[in-house]
Amino acid sequence: MMTDSSLYAARVPIFPRRVSGRFRTLKWAIMIVTLGIYYVTPWIRWDRGPALPDQAVLVDLANRRFYFFWIEIWSHEFYFVAGLLIMAGLGLFLFTSALGRVWCGYACPQTVWTDLFLVVERWIEGDRNARLRLHEAPWSARKLRLRASKWAAWLLISVATGGAWVFYFTDAPTLLRDLLTVSAHPAAYTTIAILTATTFVFGGFMREQVCIYMCPWPRIQGAMMEEDTLTVAYRDWRGEPRGKGLRRRQAEEAQAAITRAAGPQIGGRAPAIPMPGLSGARSGAARQDGPGDCIDCNACVNVCPMGIDIRDGQQLACITCALCIDACDEVMAKIGKPRGLIGYLALSDAPREAAGGRPRGAWAHVFRPRNVLYFSLWAAIGMALVFALFIRPEIEMTVAPVRNPTFVTLSDGTIRNTYDIRLRNKHGEPRAFRLSLTSGSVLAIALEGTEDLVTEIPANAQKLQRVYVSARPGGPAAARxxxxxxxxxxDLASGDRAHKDSVFNGRED
Ligand code: SF4
Ligand code: SF4
Structure with a gap:
């Protein structure tokens, strides 16, 4: 049966109010550190000698190398990158299981850049009330000027973001000069253009929509969180019923003052989608009979960058940024109530707290078997990677016998095998290696392209050296x-030696 109802709902813009408090301060600090690392890292120099790049962190795609300060990873050592990715995944599992979506709320690039864009927006257009008024106002010269200024500032940030990314892939000062003189590779301009566009749109316009509808991570995290996970929650047994009863007058006065400061709540409230696996909404604990501590001032909703009401219970859209905690603590201080009406809480503690008991300490939630397992795996992989890093051989050699054919018989009856020996010189200067062999039988070695047994390898390069091994006619190796x-x-310079085992194929009579 056809109905008139549409499944499409246009985005209602959200204008988060500025808030201050301990979690906001923590978010500022994380934002400054993460953005600082992102923008500054490609400009850190690291002397590796004349033949190697002097950029501390560099993904050298052309030569298939990854430089990270004193560590150099070659393409055949990709297991280090794989190990780091697995560690990053396990780290996310660990933090999510212990503290909910802290990654989303504090360090995810979408959160950090949206926060940065909001700073610019507030700086140009004002706080929530002013932005609301501007949004509602018809187009005018002032609105056009403010919007154009904001978009221009966002665009500058977006270009800087896209620009910083490409600096990780080639020498940053050289690329900057090439970009400014319009002589850089087209791939650099294309990458910058794509990243500029995505940063501008995701951080400026889509914001919470990316987290709610595009990112798969909230769904995955829902499966990783459990009732012992510490997450941002509303203590409904303390807050309900809202703003009613004996303290109504006091509550109404405080609410009026805060609402004046915060501005009206317009429709930018996301639907409450319950967090899977966490029973969806509130604690279900018993409410008190008298009036609750919540004065229904909407301060927690007005600061929320996702536009949700945490009092509806834990929701998929909540990124646990904890700004509602700061907002509510501010309100509680104003009405003379203890802080923590909204706070970090494990749902398993809710009945105990509601009954007047003390919640278990944070460590009891963090040191759970699941988290210990995640941490143990994470630490084991980390230690294995560090160990592998320190036992990497100075000389890297591989031997590949040429098996087509396995041997050839020369005119004088000599049996000859061919091998391809690959040697890597990871140093910043050319190196000479002498090749030799040992065996229980008499075998002779010769190198293609050189009379002696020395092969030269350029700096920071690898070389495939063809080698011939021969057994004299009638000798044991020729007959086996x-x-x-x-x-x-x-290594003729250092005297270091490396070896690889192989076999010689003779004629089996
Ligand atoms: S900020 Fe606190 S008091 Fe105000 S509506 Fe939210 S929970 Fe209630
Ligand atoms: S409800 Fe909003 S403000 Fe509170 S933690 Fe979740 S996303 Fe942040």
Whole structure:
């Protein structure tokens, strides 16, 4: 049956009010640190010698290398990157299981850049009330000027964001000069353009829509959170019934003052989508008979960047940024009530708290078997990576026997095998390696392209050296199907040696 109702709902803009408090301060600090790391890192120099790049952090796609300060990862060592990615995943699992969506609320790029864009928006257009009025106002010269200024500032931030990203992939000062002289590779301009557009749109216009509708992470996190997870919650047994009863007058006065400061609540409130696995809404604990501490001032809603009401219970849209905690604590201080009507709380503690008991300490929630398991896996992989980093051989050599054919018989009856030996020189200067072999049988070694047994490898490069091993006619190695042998490579400068085992194939009579 056809109905007139539409499944589409246009976005209602959200104008979060400025708030101050301990969590806001923490968010400022994290924002400054994360943005500082992102923008500054490509400009840190690190001397690696004349043949190697002097950028501390560099993803050198052309040469398939990754430089991170003193660590250099070659493409064949990709397991380090894989290990770091697994660690990052486990770290997210650990934090989500212990503290809910702290990643989303404090450090996710979408949150950090949206926060930055909001700072600009407030700076140009004013706080919530002023922005609401501007939004409602018809287009005028003033509105056009404010909007144009805001969009221009957002665009500058977006270009800087896209620009900073490409600096990670090539020498930053050189690329900056090329970009300014319009002589950089087209890929650089394309990347900057794409990242500029996504930053501008995601941070300026889509904001909470990215978190609610585009990002799959909230759904995944819902499966990782449980009732022992500490997360932002409203103590409904303390807050309800709202603003009623004996303190109505006091509540109404406080509410009027705060509402005047906060401005009216217009429709920018997201629907309350319950967080899967966490029973959806409120604690369900018993409410008190008298009036609750919540004066229904909407301060917690007005500061929320997601436009939700935490009093509806835990919701998929809540990124646990804790700004509603700061807002409500401010209100509680004004009406002379204890802080913490909204606070970090585990739902498993709600009945105990509602009955007048003390909640378990934060550590009891953090040190749970699941979190210990996540941390143990995370630490084990981290230690394995550090160990692997320190035992990396100075000389890296691989040996690949050429098996088509396995051997050739020369005119004098000599049996010859061919091998491809790959040597890597990870140093900033050319190196010479002498190749040799040891075996239980008499075998001779020769190098293609050189009379002696020394092969030169340019700085920071690898070389494939073809090697021939021969057994004299009638000797034991020539007559045996397989003879074990060991190739040696000696660095003539340092005297360091490396070896790889292989086999020599003879004619089995
Ligand atoms: S800020 Fe606190 S008092 Fe005000 S509506 Fe929210 S929960 Fe109630
Ligand atoms: S309800 Fe809003 S302000 Fe409160 S933690 Fe969730 S996203 Fe942040």
């Amino acid at each position: 199907a397989e003879t074990a042998l060991r190739f040696w490579a000696e």
